Amino acid sequence: MLEDSGFKHVTIGPAVDTFGGAIGEVNARSFEVYGYAFLARRV
C-alpha cells in the first residue's frame, strides 16, 4: 500500500510484542499481531 501511494525505499523493522501482558493480548495472539516500525521515502 505504501508503494501504491508513491513511496519508495520501504524498510520494516523487527516485530515488537506490543500487547504482551495486556488485556488485548488474547486477540493479538490469535492473529499474530505485533507492532512494527516502517520507514519510507517520498522520492
Place this chain on the structure above:
Amino acid sequence: MPEEFLVDVDTLRTQVREKYRDVALDPHGTHHFHTGRPLAARLGYEQAAVDSLPDQAVESFAGVGNPFSLRPLEPGEHVVDVGSGAGFDSFIAATQIGPTGSVVGIDMTSEMLTKSRDTAEQLNFGHVEFREGLAEALPVESGWADVVISNGVINLCADKQAVFAEIFRVLRPGGVLQFADIANGQPVPLEAMHDVDLWTG
C-alpha cells in the same frame, strides 16, 4: 457505507474518539493495551528522553511501536505527527529536532488536543503546535514536512489509501515517512474485519 471500506467511516471515528477520550482523561484506567512509561520502555524508547518529560506528556501514550527506531530525527527538521494524541511522540520529536525545527501534531480528539497543548505550554516548547484534524485531511501545507511520524493510528483509519495520499502530499520531495503500526501474521476472517468493535478493541 461505501463498498470499498470494511466498516463505516463515521462509526469507526466515533468509537476511536471515545476510546482515546478515555485514554486522555483516565490514562491509568482499564484499557486493552499498555500505556504510559511502561509502554515506552517496552517499545524501546530512549530512557533518558522519556524521563525528561513530565507525567502528563507520557501517561496517555498508547503507541504500538517506536517510529524513531529506524531513523532518529535531525536538528531543524519540520515534522508532522499524524494522530498525535496527548503529544508524547511530538515531544520526543521536539527534543530531537531542537528549537530550529518545528513539530505540528494533528489529532481529532479534543481531550487529547487540550492535554497536548497544555503540556507544550508547560514545557515552553514554542516549536510544537497541535491542530485539530483528520489523518485523511491533514491541516498542513503541501510539501511543508521533512518528516511525517505516526504511531498506532493508521490501522484505526478505514481509508488507509487516503491517509497515505495525504502524508505524501504534505511531505516535500525526498521527505521521509517513519511510523509505527500493527500488522497481523495470520489472516483475519472477513466477518471480523467488518466488526467495528474489533478495530478499537
